[in-house]
Amino acid sequence: MEVIIMPDQGGCAIVAATIAAQVIRDNPRAVIGLATGSSPLGLYRELVRMHKDEGLDFSMITTFNLDEYIGLSPDHQASYHRFMFDNLFNHINIPEEQVHIPYGLAQDIPAHCREYEQAIRDAGGIDIQVLGIGSDGHIAFNEPGSSLSSRTRAELLAEETRRDNSRFFDCLEQVPSHAITMGVGTILESARCLLLAFGRSKAAAVAAAVEGPLTSMVSASALQLHPNTQIIIDEEAASLLSRREY
């Protein structure tokens, strides 16, 4: 793992966007894995700016999102589908048919998850996967106890995660109990991973992921096994690490 510590979130977003843009310039048909939530927002703003100001071309890329709430329609104001179109896809030139987001209203969820995995394989695998980290150490929605070889599936959300994410809903009761998530094993197959984390509330999870034992109780610790992962964090998120360089 390479750990990159920047003074603030804005600097992290620029580093992450520079890496992602280079992947796209090197391979205009790149397959990009995307996350939702607060952590990648600055990255997405910067990619939109690069598209508008520098002509960064997204017309041939393919994307796969990490997760979606079960029970929310794509146009629900808190769905990850809506989040991605509001914050990225509506502002760049990616054709909609090249966007993949798990479908929260799928009738047969196990079949949908198998198809999602197959679609990733058919696309040639993920070249770069953007990740956030939950305060409980999850990546995607692989909650504590998720097998490190898990695949895309339905997952019960931890109470801590539902509380953390209730800010996107009117109240805690509206936060769905389950989500479809790529598995830890699915994520580990990406050629490259970029994990973003900001703020004091992520410091313990970051320290557990980077320095803690490899454990299914902190799914982000599985990234220690990944040969090409960069952790891009601000000073506050780095505050519980025992070293500045790895």
Ligand code: F6R
């Ligand atoms: C979202 C996802 C989650 C988030 C994590 C952090 O697609 O995969 O693992 O990255 O919960 O969320 P934020 O960035 O909102 O703190």
